[in-house]
Amino acid sequence: MGLLKSRNPKKAAITDPYIPSITDDYLKSLEGKKPSPQLQELCVQKKEVFLTQKTLAQEFNIYTLMYPIFNLNSIKQAEVESLLSLKFNVLAFDRSVVLKSTYEREHHMTLLLMHMFHYLDLIREFHIPEENLFRLIGTLARKYRNVPFHCFYHAFNVTQTMFYFITTCNIKKIFGDSKIEVLAMLVACLIHDTDHPGLNNMFQKKANTKLAQIHATSILENHHLNQGLCILSQPDCDILVNMGEAEQVIFYGYLQKMVMATDLAFHKHILEELEPHKQQIKKEFLKDKPQIDPTQILCVLAICMKCADLSNEIRPGDIAFLWAARVNDEFFQQTDKERALGLPVTPFMDPEKITVAQEQQGFIKGLCKPLYGALAECFPSIDACLQQMNTNLVEWEKRLELTKKPGVKPSSEIKSGFIEEQQTPIESGWNEDQLRPLKQFFAIPLGMVGSKDKKRTKRTNRDSLKEPHGPRLSDTQGSDKSNSKDKTS
Numbered sequence: 001m002g003l004l005k006s007r008n009p010k011k012a013a014i015t016d017p018y019i020p021s022i023t024d025d026y027l028k029s030l031e032g033k034k035p036s037p038q039l040q041e042l043c044v045q046k047k048e049v050f051l052t053q054k055t056l057a058q059e060f061n062i063y064t065l066m067y068p069i070f071n072l073n074s075i076k077q078a079e080v081e082s083l084l085s086l087k088f089n090v091l092a093f094d095r096s097v098v099l100k101s102t103y104e105r106e107h108h109m110t111l112l113l114m115h116m117f118h119y120l121d122l123i124r125e126f127h128i129p130e131e132n133l134f135r136l137i138g139t140l141a142r143k144y145r146n147v148p149f150h151c152f153y154h155a156f157n158v159t160q161t162m163f164y165f166i167t168t169c170n171i172k173k174i175f176g177d178s179k180i181e182v183l184a185m186l187v188a189c190l191i192h193d194t195d196h197p198g199l200n201n202m203f204q205k206k207a208n209t210k211l212a213q214i215h216a217t218s219i220l221e222n223h224h225l226n227q228g229l230c231i232l233s234q235p236d237c238d239i240l241v242n243m244g245e246a247e248q249v250i251f252y253g254y255l256q257k258m259v260m261a262t263d264l265a266f267h268k269h270i271l272e273e274l275e276p277h278k279q280q281i282k283k284e285f286l287k288d289k290p291q292i293d294p295t296q297i298l299c300v301l302a303i304c305m306k307c308a309d310l311s312n313e314i315r316p317g318d319i320a321f322l323w324a325a326r327v328n329d330e331f332f333q334q335t336d337k338e339r340a341l342g343l344p345v346t347p348f349m350d351p352e353k354i355t356v357a358q359e360q361q362g363f364i365k366g367l368c369k370p371l372y373g374a375l376a377e378c379f380p381s382i383d384a385c386l387q388q389m390n391t392n393l394v395e396w397e398k399r400l401e402l403t404k405k406p407g408v409k410p411s412s413e414i415k416s417g418f419i420e421e422q423q424t425p426i427e428s429g430w431n432e433d434q435l436r437p438l439k440q441f442f443a444i445p446l447g448m449v450g451s452k453d454k455k456r457t458k459r460t461n462r463d464s465l466k467e468p469h470g471p472r473l474s475d476t477q478g479s480d481k482s483n484s485k486d487k488t489s
């Protein structure tokens with residue numbers, strides 16, 4: 001607090017909100033000169049982290065007061081097993097008469113998500129304190145906003161799709177004995193839209209929002225990543241507490257790659273990046289012991305993340321319809337806001353120019369099919385997803401015929417609006433320097449990866465918080481169901 005008294009009062013307007021997290025060096029550099037734009041940007045970022053931490057502290061209290069204990073055994077075995085299918089409909093919780101409050105629903109979803117970590121043997125493999133995982137997911141649930149589409153149901157839905165890819169489609173086989181990719185896949189899904197305001201990047205730019213002032217590109221994705229990492233780094237939510245430093249570097253790299261890949265501006269780039277590796281990945285996937293290089297691992301993670309994010313279209317028709325209604329609800333709320341603010345209205349979201357069926361048709365044809373097509377070229381077990389998507393497309397086209405209005409703009413013209421102006425791939429791609437630690441990591445003989453962290457100590461803080469429990473599914477290893485594709489998808 002001494003700094004507060006000694007600082008130049010003229011700088012108060014700039015420094016006051018940032019004092020709690022700013023370092024002495026930054027403050028010193030402000031003396032006698034105007035802060036550079038970079039420094040100002042840094043200050044804004046520091047402020048964002050500080051405010052997030054403050055909010056989190058309050059949310060921890062609320063959450064742990066509501067649910068001081070958790071019991072994984074309260075979830076029925078049949079419900080846990082239903083997570084292996086795309087028939088699972090998380091939106092059913094929204095109308096549940098059993099789970100009456102938002103807290104009860106979030107708590108139930110948290111337990112289901114924890115079961116996914118157990119099923120994949122991640123808690124044992126990485127010595128994750130269960131209490132930390134419980135608080136991480138519970139806190140993330142609180143950080144998702146009450147918007148029609150980008151709410152916690154979406155985060156759950158994306159994570160469950162990824163779980164389906166990993167287990168039922170057996171994509172985890174491509175990573176061999178390594179499980180860090182699988183852990184990163186689930187966590188990336190959980191954090192990938194944290195604190196989404198329900199207004200897309202285009203709106204942020206047009207309205208020159210605070211977020212747009214902080215992040216020049218991938219405005220929302222950078223924000224989601226920052227928010228997610230901020231929660232993940234809270235001691236009470238730290239699931240990496242027993243992970244070695246080298247693995248943590250890799251893990252964070254994977255998270256960054258996957259969350260940034262969800263920016264639709266990188267859609268083409270992600271596909272182009274994967275293109276030269278598809279045949280090799282498929283060849284390896286069909287082998288008993290696949291081996292792919294670090295670049296290929298990143299390509300697989302990025303395409304899986306994108307597909308999971310856009311997975312409403314591979315769900316059975318009735319579920320896909322519910323999600324389409326929600327996404328359009330959010331779109332229409334954005335266009336209402338654009339009109340109210342006098343901003344140009346986004347054409348592919350405008351209910352005056354496009355119907356839900358048109359929007360869905362354009363979305364499936366323009367974005368989803370090429371993505372899932374590329375994923376299926378690497379992993380033939382994804383074919384079932386493509387079939388369901390085609391079935392849904394036919395249904396939307398039937399509706400389109402029924403709802404066609406004279407003078408409505410063809411969706412093929414509007415669909416390009418989904419892909420925002422192309423950005424340089426530098427932010428989402430990894431350069432050689434970034435790949436080096438990854439390559440070094442994989443240069444370690446596989447046998448050593450599991451044993452190198454002998455120093456890992458099993459820390460399970462606040463053991464007293466939980467009731468005794470264990471994984472509901474005993475089949476945590478060798479439980480691949482590569483040939484038992486979900487018949488519905």
Ligand SMILES: [Zn+2]
Nearest residue numbers: 154192193309
């Ligand atoms: Zn998303």
